[in-house]
Amino acid sequence: MAEYKLTTPLSDDDIIKLKAGDKVLLSGxxxxxxxxxxxxxxESIKKGEELPFDPKGQVIYYVxxxxxxxxxxxxxxGPTTSYRMNPFAxxxxxxxxxxxxxxxxxxxxxxxxxxxxxxxYFASIGGAAAVVGKAVKKAEIIAYPELGPEAVxxxxxxxxxxxxxxxxxxxxxxxxxxxxxxxxx
Amino acid sequence: MSEIRxxxxxxxxxxxxxxxxxxxxxxxxxxxxxxxxAYENEKSETAKKVLETIFENIQVSSExxxxxxxxxxxxxxxxxxxxxxxxxxxxxxxxxxxGVERAYKDxxxxxxxxxxxxxxxxxxxLPAIVHTFVVPGNKxxxxxxxKGGGSESMSKVQMLKPADGRAGIVQTVVDWMIQAxxxxxxxxIVGVGIGGDFERAAVMAKHATLRHVGQPSDDPELAxxxxxILTKINNSGIGPAGLGGLTTALAVHIEMQPCHIATLPLAxxxxxxxxxxxxxxx
Ligand code: SF4
Numbered sequence: 001m002a003e004y005k006l007t008t009p010l011s012d013d014d015i016i017k018l019k020a021g022d023k024v025l026l027s028g029x030x031x032x033x034x035x036x037x038x039x040x041x042x043e044s045i046k047k048g049e050e051l052p053f054d055p056k057g058q059v060i061y062y063v064x065x066x067x068x069x070x071x072x073x074x075x076x077x078g079p080t081t082s083y084r085m086n087p088f089a090x091x092x093x094x095x096x097x098x099x100x101x102x103x104x105x106x107x108x109x110x111x112x113x114x115x116x117x118x119x120x121y122f123a124s125i126g127g128a129a130a131v132v133g134k135a136v137k138k139a140e141i142i143a144y145p146e147l148g149p150e151a152v153x154x155x156x157x158x159x160x161x162x163x164x165x166x167x168x169x170x171x172x173x174x175x176x177x178x179x180x181x182x183x184x185x
Numbered sequence: 186m187s188e189i190r191x192x193x194x195x196x197x198x199x200x201x202x203x204x205x206x207x208x209x210x211x212x213x214x215x216x217x218x219x220x221x222x223a224y225e226n227e228k229s230e231t232a233k234k235v236l237e238t239i240f241e242n243i244q245v246s247s248e249x250x251x252x253x254x255x256x257x258x259x260x261x262x263x264x265x266x267x268x269x270x271x272x273x274x275x276x277x278x279x280x281x282x283x284g285v286e287r288a289y290k291d292x293x294x295x296x297x298x299x300x301x302x303x304x305x306x307x308x309x310x311l312p313a314i315v316h317t318f319v320v321p322g323n324k325x326x327x328x329x330x331x332k333g334g335g336s337e338s339m340s341k342v343q344m345l346k347p348a349d350g351r352a353g354i355v356q357t358v359v360d361w362m363i364q365a366x367x368x369x370x371x372x373x374i375v376g377v378g379i380g381g382d383f384e385r386a387a388v389m390a391k392h393a394t395l396r397h398v399g400q401p402s403d404d405p406e407l408a409x410x411x412x413x414i415l416t417k418i419n420n421s422g423i424g425p426a427g428l429g430g431l432t433t434a435l436a437v438h439i440e441m442q443p444c445h446i447a448t449l450p451l452a453x454x455x456x457x458x459x460x461x462x463x464x465x466x467x
Pocket of ligand 1: 078079080126127128254255256257258332333334335336337368369370457458459460
């Protein structure tokens, strides 16, 4: 298993070399969006409206951070459970989104979209939110401020530790890891 | 019989305020201990790395800058009220809600309560969910449980058939936790409620997650079942954060009470690896 340092936006070449199980330290801009924001973004896509950001090459982090203390860009910011974004991810991947960051399983449709359009689902450690919060250097709300923790934020991250979970070759780290460690007690 | 005792709801509000802040930033000792023990027993390198990150997270959080998890939960309160307690200075539920609201504001905790249909965020994390039990005496015991949505979503109530019996219960819990996989932020503490009725089973299951981690049930039959389920869950290979390993659950805790001759209610409530809960007696 390899370890890569990547900076957003990501290209097809960045994605193709990644294999499920690889470690990635991600830097650059990532956008936050959860359930409510995804509903609005997909609604805007259907209506042909302008989006809060152009998904091409971008990575979306499924997170609803806790409020920032004075002098800090953000509070704790670990991943939320990703399956709730199953209906939305393939739509955005088709528009050029290159990565999702979250925790937990996603659907077969998401896996297929990752293969077809060269994208990658990165797993982060749920509940390690204080540690991840520290990797965020800047944060700015760019859309839907009324959604509170669910607003869309533009984050600048440095060396955010991630695992490649679904790669662009159809592999699934959760399945591989589970098989490897089953019935070992 | 104890003497009637006045308890000011102002003291309850203050207690809830402190418990909520404490829970958000400081992991319960028993959970940290169980995680350290799991670390020693782990054979997967990745699992060890994940647990190291969890330990680092616990340390960063207790330095008061970042809550343990960004999902600081809804406030669930288990309140045991002695029947000789007389509350003064206001309405007890208002006081609990005030304590929660103030703590989530002052502590920079995330407000997660929303309208179920419009999903509009109320911005105050209210209302708290209060389970009240009347007990003998004149004391008040409060358990504050900051329950996150990820693990809560991996919970369920199922009305089994009486014929499903012990084997059916074991199978249902194990299958459910394996299906939940990485979603509820393993290593988890699995609370199981057996019997009672539909909603009592659910309350028992959640209450069971708050037991001292790994302390077996007093009932040897249940203790045996807890161990069997735990071994089966940990043989799934899911591991910490779902990235593979021997530690998918830290413990299985079962509570049980009698049920109707026609029913076998079963509830599973999953608590994640931060399992934030704190208690006090007033
Ligand atoms: S399940 Fe627990 S650790 Fe995971 S995100 Fe939710 S509150 Fe945090």
